[in-house]
Structures are given as structure tokens and as C-alpha cells.
Amino acid sequence: MLVCKSKSPRREKLGGPGESVRVRWIRCSAVVRLPPPAMDPEGLELERERHVLFLEMMMERLPSDFETQEINHLTLAYFAISGLGILGALDRVDKDQIASWVLSFQAQPRTMSDLDNGQFYGFHGSRTSQFTIDDSEVSSHNCSHLASTYCALAILNMIGYNLSNINSEAILISMRNLQQPDGSFMPIHFGAEKDLRFVYCAAAICFMLNNWTGMDKEKAKEYILHCQSYDGGFGLVPGSESHGGATYCAVAALQLMGFINADISSKPAKSVVVDVPLLVDWSLQRQAADGGFQGRANKPSDTCYAFWVGGVLKILGFYHFLNKGALRRFLLSCQSKYGGFTKFPENMLPDLYHSYYSFAALSLMEEEGLKPLCVELGITAINDNGI
Ligand SMILES: [Zn+2]
Numbered sequence: 001m002l003v004c005k006s007k008s009p010r011r012e013k014l015g016g017p018g019e020s021v022r023v024r025w026i027r028c029s030a031v032v033r034l035p036p037p038a039m040d041p042e043g044l045e046l047e048r049e050r051h052v053l054f055l056e057m058m059m060e061r062l063p064s065d066f067e068t069q070e071i072n073h074l075t076l077a078y079f080a081i082s083g084l085g086i087l088g089a090l091d092r093v094d095k096d097q098i099a100s101w102v103l104s105f106q107a108q109p110r111t112m113s114d115l116d117n118g119q120f121y122g123f124h125g126s127r128t129s130q131f132t133i134d135d136s137e138v139s140s141h142n143c144s145h146l147a148s149t150y151c152a153l154a155i156l157n158m159i160g161y162n163l164s165n166i167n168s169e170a171i172l173i174s175m176r177n178l179q180q181p182d183g184s185f186m187p188i189h190f191g192a193e194k195d196l197r198f199v200y201c202a203a204a205i206c207f208m209l210n211n212w213t214g215m216d217k218e219k220a221k222e223y224i225l226h227c228q229s230y231d232g233g234f235g236l237v238p239g240s241e242s243h244g245g246a247t248y249c250a251v252a253a254l255q256l257m258g259f260i261n262a263d264i265s266s267k268p269a270k271s272v273v274v275d276v277p278l279l280v281d282w283s284l285q286r287q288a289a290d291g292g293f294q295g296r297a298n299k300p301s302d303t304c305y306a307f308w309v310g311g312v313l314k315i316l317g318f319y320h321f322l323n324k325g326a327l328r329r330f331l332l333s334c335q336s337k338y339g340g341f342t343k344f345p346e347n348m349l350p351d352l353y354h355s356y357y358s359f360a361a362l363s364l365m366e367e368e369g370l371k372p373l374c375v376e377l378g379i380t381a382i383n384d385n386g387i
Contacts (some may be wrong), residue, residue: 039247046331052089052338053079073126079356085380086359095159107144120189121170144202146187153208172214183223195236200249203256219340224250232278244295244308252376291309303354306361
């Protein structure tokens with residue numbers, strides 16, 4: 001879902017037929033008529049208004065290079081709307097219009113007896129995954145997905161929609177069909193991978209709906225614990241290499257499920273379900289000499305891991321051990337003159353994913369003018385309506 005998995009991290013995605021992406025971005029930026037930002041990273045400030053305009057532009061029309069991400073339309077909306085939330089600019093969006101749009105993606109069972117048919121009745125990722133239900137082929141046409149459902153509920157939560165108005169019973173009862181005997185989740189009811197990302201989504205969905213009937217928490221906990229590696233980090237599946245995104249999913253899910261507490265740093269090690277000293281050591285070692293965080297050992301620093309790994313340290317109560325000044329300088333060196341953030345300092349173009357997690361990382365370090373995060377949910381302060 002939200003984890004960065006690029007195999008060629010330093011390759012800038014440019015081009016396509018006709019003019020380059022860069023030219024189109026420059027044209028878009030010309031429309032908003034902003035002065036050029038300061039060029040010295042040491043002197044850079046967070047250019048809040050430029051970022052708000054960038055996200056508004058993304059809400060209005062995505063560059064054509066996002067075409068391949070059409071199936072993740074709801075996730076892209078989550079990045080833009082959540083970003084505006086962190087920037088304190090949710091007054092720029094039409095909340096009723098957004099709520100109607102998001103709600104239109106929920107897969108609805110024809111009758112409650114459909115909830116026993118093995119399908120998942122969550123939210124679709126985009127309009128193209130919604131097909132007319134056909135009596136003969138219904139099982140292949142419901143493509144609702146755990147990650148899209150997490151994004152839908154997160155958006156609704158942020159804009160103040162009362163979650164008790166949605167058909168949460170359909171989501172939760174059918175979500176049990178996705179949990180595997182080993183405690184993991186697959187994200188869709190047929191033919192999909194299963195790993196920690198979807199355990200996290202399931203936990204966040206139950207938390208936001210304030211109802212844990214959608215999963216077996218003990219089984220999920222056992223699966224998560226099996227994913228902790230010898231070096232203290234977590235891999236996406238048992239036995240795999242430790243990874244910043246997977247480690248966030250593990251720790252945040254355990255926090256949401258109530259298996260670790262906010263004051264874990266003051267607890268004796270034996271009272272905690274995971275090996276905290278090793279986990280904290282692994283997490284702190286992900287901060288590289290340039291101040292940024294890497295997702296795995298021997299990889300370059302990448303803006304998104306400032307949130308994934310920084311979030312782990314924040315949840316565990318060890319955030320004060322990282323070098324905040326160096327991390328801030330790294331993040332601001334990735335601030336794009338077009339608004340938004342890039343993945344690496346040398347990239348020219350921002351993307352929604354790295355922009356959002358840069359805003360989130362700066363919120364963790366209490367950057368002036370940014371709203372605080374609910375770290376384990378990955379969104380701004382929790383809405384009181386319905387959760
Ligand atoms: Zn990344």
C-alpha cells in the first residue's frame with residue numbers, strides 16, 4: 001500500500017510521449033505565480049503556502065504520469081487531503097463533496113447474507129475497479145481493497161464525517177474473510193499477497209470504526225511478532241529483511257491493538273511483547289550521515305523514511321535520540337520549488353507520496369505551523385465523530 005518499494009531509487013521518472021514532465025510542472029507552477037524559493041538549504045524555511053497550492057493543484061488535476069496509478073485514486077486523494085490537514089488548510093476543500101465522492105467507492109452487499117460469500121465489502125481504489133454486479137460473475141467483480149478502505153476511512157475521519165453513518169458491519173464482518181490462518185491479512189478477497197501492510201490496514205480500520213470484530217487480534221499479534229528480524233527491525237513477512245515501512249506497520253498495529261503502550265520507554269523490557277532495545281537500536285541506525293533516514297541498511301536516505309522510522313521512534317518514546325536538526329536539513333533540501341517534496345535531494349520533481357510523508361515527518365518534529373499527527377494512524381488529530 002503506502003510503502004516505498006522502488007528498485008531504482010535514483011532514476012527520475014521523466015518523459016512519456018511529447019513534452020517532458022518537467023516542462024509540464026513548470027507550466028503548472030507558472031499558473032500559481034509564486035516567487036522562487038531560497039536556494040541555500042541551511043536558510044530554507046518550510047514553504048507552507050507553496051505546498052498548499054501544490055496539493056490544491058493535485059486535487060484539481062494530476063499530471064498525466066499518474067495515469068498508471070489510477071487504480072489507487074483514493075490513496076492519491078488521501079495523500080493530498082491528509083497533506084492539507086497537516087498544513088492546516090482543510091478549509092480549502094469542499095468536505096461534503098469529498099464525503100460523497102469517497103462514500104461512492106464502498107462495495108455494498110445486496111443482502112446481509114452476502115457477507116458469508118467470502119468477498120470483502122470495503123472500498124474500491126478507483127472508479128475503474130467498480131463494475132456492475134452480475135449474478136453469474138459477482139465473485140470476480142468486487143475489487144474492494146484493505147488499503148483503499150483504510151484511506152477512505154482516514155479521509156472521512158479527517159473531514160469530520162460521522163463514521164457511524166457508514167455500513168461498518170459489512171466492512172467488519174467481511175474483513176474476517178481476509179485474515180489467514182497465520183494471522184496475516186490479504187488485501188482483497190482473491191489472489192493477493194499477504195503481509196504486515198495489510199495487518200496494519202486491518203488494525204487501523206478496526207480502530208477507526210471502534211470495533212474489533214473484524215479481526216482476531218491475538219492471531220494478528222503472533223504474526224507481527226514472527227516478522228521481527230534478528231537485527232530488531234521487522235520484515236514484511238516472517239524471515240524477510242528488516243524494512244522501515246514494515247517496521248512502522250508492525251509497531252503502529254501493535255499500538256492500535258493495545259499490545260504496547262505510549263510509555264513503553266519507561267517499562268522493563270520483559271513486560272513488552274517485542275524486543276524494544278534491539279528495535280530502537282535498529283531504528284536509530286537508519287539515520288544516515290546526511291541526516292536523512294534509510295529504509296534498509298546500505299540504502300540511500302529517502303524522505304519517506306523520516307516518517308516510517310521516525311514514527312516508530314515516536315510511538316516507542318525514543319524520538320528524542322535522533323538528530324532532529326540534521327533530519328530537518330535533509331528534508332528541507334528535498335523541498336521542491338514547485339511545492340511538495342522529492343524522494344532524494346537531487347530529484348527535480350515532487351510526488352504526492354514523498355510530499356505527504358515529508359509533511360508528516362516535519363509534523364513529528366513539531367515544525368512550526370504544522371498540525372500534530374496521530375502517529376499510529378498516520379493522519380492528523382482524530383475526529384470525535386463516530387470513533
Ligand atoms: Zn520513499
